[in-house]
Amino acid sequence: xxxxxxxxxxxxxxxxxxxxxxxxxxxxxxxxxxxxxxxxxxxxxxxxxxxxxxxxxxxxxxxxxxxxxxxxxxxxxxxxxxxxxxxxxxxxxxxxxxxxxxxxxxxxxxxxxxxxxxxxxxxxxxxxxxxxxxxxxxxxxxxxxxxxxxxxxxxxxxxxxxxxxxxxxxxxxxxxxxxxxxxx
Numbered sequence: 001x002x003x004x005x006x007x008x009x010x011x012x013x014x015x016x017x018x019x020x021x022x023x024x025x026x027x028x029x030x031x032x033x034x035x036x037x038x039x040x041x042x043x044x045x046x047x048x049x050x051x052x053x054x055x056x057x058x059x060x061x062x063x064x065x066x067x068x069x070x071x072x073x074x075x076x077x078x079x080x081x082x083x084x085x086x087x088x089x090x091x092x093x094x095x096x097x098x099x100x101x102x103x104x105x106x107x108x109x110x111x112x113x114x115x116x117x118x119x120x121x122x123x124x125x126x127x128x129x130x131x132x133x134x135x136x137x138x139x140x141x142x143x144x145x146x147x148x149x150x151x152x153x154x155x156x157x158x159x160x161x162x163x164x165x166x167x168x169x170x171x172x173x174x175x176x177x178x179x180x181x182x183x184x
Contacts, residue, residue: 001022001068001069001071001074002022003022003023003024003025003065003068004021004022004023004024005021005022006019006020006021007020007021007022007076007124008020008120008124010120012080012112012115012116012117012120013115013116014115016080016081016112016115017080017081017082018078018079018080018085018117018120019078019079019082020076020077020078020079020088020121020124021076021077021079022068022075022076022077023061023064023065023075023076023077023087025061025062025065027061027077027084028054028057028058028061030077030084031057031060031061031077031084031087032052032054032057033084034084034086034087034109035052035057036051036052037109038107038109039051039052041110042170043110044141044142044145044148044169045107046167064089067091071092071132072091072092072094073089073090073091073092074089074090074125074128074132075087075088075089075091076088076089076121078108078117078121080109080112080117083109085108085109085112085117086106086107086108086109086112086117087106087107088104088105088106088107088121088124088125089104089105089125090102090103090104090125090128090129090132090134090137091103091105092132092134100133100134100135100136101134101135101136101137101138102129102132102134102136102137102138103137103138103139104122104125104129104137104138104139105139106118106121106122106125118151119151119154119155122151122152122155123155125137126155126181126183129183130183134183135182135183135184136180136181136182136183136184137157137180137181137183138160138178138179138180138181139152139157139178139179139180140176140177140178140179141176141177141179142167142169142174142175142176142177143162143174143175143176143177144169144174149177152179155181156181157179157180157181158179158180158181159177159178159179160178160179160180161177161178162175162176162177162178163175163176163178
């Protein structure tokens with residue numbers, strides 16, 4: 001779990017080279033550019049709709065690196081053809097009674113979606129969850145995102161329920177689908 005260590009290299013369905021590695025402090029500028037571009041895109045992520053300062057992104061990166069070192073998070077930088085293309089992570093529950101649960105998240109640049117990269121990253125995160133000794137994985141999804149919901153169900157995730165109107169999205173409110181996958 002050393003910063004910069006490569007975890008996986010694979011080809012996307014379109015033949016692009018994908019490298020997944022632990023982040024380093026040198027990734028700050030790429031991460032800052034990426035989160036703000038993603039925020040402007042107004043896609044199916046809860047972190048959108050505003051500008052993130054370089055200081056905010058630096059604080060996030062330093063906190064993430066510390067949590068990786070403690071073993072509470074496995075956060076990865078994703079590069080496609082040597083371009084910072086997104087990230088993915090699994091984060092152990094913070095409360096003592098929930099440290100057996102891992103929360104998953106993935107985001108990718110728009111131009112690299114639909115190439116099977118997300119699916120490959122989810123397979124990797126599921127194995128990481130097992131390696132971390134987790135018993136359960138969870139995630140949430142906008143209820144109006146059938147592509148993601150289908151992917152998660154294909155991977156074995158089950159719906160636990162929907163929180164109606166949980167996300168403000170393009171001027172309206174949509175439900176949040178809570179999903180889980182048992183690792184035992």
